[in-house]
Amino acid sequence: SRNANLYDLLPIPFRRDAIDHVVDRIRQVQDFLERPLAIENVSYYTPVAAEMREADFVGEILEQADCRLLLDVNNVYVNAFNHDYDAHEFLENLPLNHVKYIHMAGHEQVNEDTIIDTHGQPIIDPVYELFDLAIQKLEPVPVLLERDFNIPPLAELLGEVDRIVSLQNKWYQQKDSRRAGRG
Numbered sequence: 565s566r567n568a569n570l571y572d573l574l575p576i577p578f579r580r581d582a583i584d585h586v587v588d589r590i591r592q593v594q595d596f597l598e599r600p601l602a603i604e605n606v607s608y609y610t611p612v613a614a615e616m617r618e619a620d621f622v623g624e625i626l627e628q629a630d631c632r633l634l635l636d637v638n639n640v641y642v643n644a645f646n647h648d649y650d651a652h653e654f655l656e657n658l659p660l661n662h663v664k665y666i667h668m669a670g671h672e673q674v675n676e677d678t679i680i681d682t683h684g685q686p687i688i689d690p691v692y693e694l695f696d697l698a699i700q701k702l703e704p705v706p707v708l709l710e711r712d713f714n715i716p717p718l719a720e721l722l723g724e725v726d727r728i729v730s731l732q733n734k735w736y737q738q739k740d741s742r743r744a745g746r747g
Contacts, residue, residue, distance in 0.1 A: 602632035619657035
C-alpha cells in the first residue's frame with residue numbers, strides 16, 4: 565500500500581506537543597554547548613497523526629528553538645513526491661533565513677508512488693530546480709553532495725559538483741553585483 569515504508573527513519577508526528585518536545589531538547593543541547601544546532605529536514609515515508617503541514621512544523625521548531633537548518637533539498641523533493649504536496653510551496657513556507665548548510669543527493673524510485681532517499685543515484689533535474697529556487701533566497705552557505713553507495717567514476721561526481729557550483733555562482737554573483745551597486 566502507498567507509504568507503508570519506514571525505511572531507516574521513524575516519523576515524528578507534526579503536532580504541537582511534538583514541537584514542544586523537540587524544541588525543549590534542542591534548547592537543552594544548545595544551552596550545554598553554548599552554540600546553535602542545525603537540524604535537518606528529514607525524509608519520512610509514513611506520516612503519523614499529523615495536525616499541521618511539515619513546513620509549518622519545521623518552521624515552528626526553527627523559530628522557537630532559535631536553531632539553524634541543514635536544508636536537504638532531495639528530502640524536500642522526496643517528501644513532496646511521496647506525500648503529494650508542492651515542493652516549491654514547501655520551500656516558500658520554510659523560514660529560509662535559518663538555513664546554514666545544504667545537502668544535495670539522489671534517490672531511487674521503488675514504485676510509481678514511492679521514492680526513497682538512498683544517496684545512491686545521480687541528482688535529478690527537479691532536485692536541481694529546487695536547489696536553484698532555494699539558493700535564490702539565501703546568502704552563500706556550504707553545500708554537500710551526498711553519495712553513500714553506487715559511487716560512479718570521479719568525472720561523474722565532479723559533473724554534479726560543477727552543476728551545483730554553477731547554480732550557486734549564477735545567484736551569488738548577481739547578489740554581489742547588486743551589493744556593489746549600492747556601495
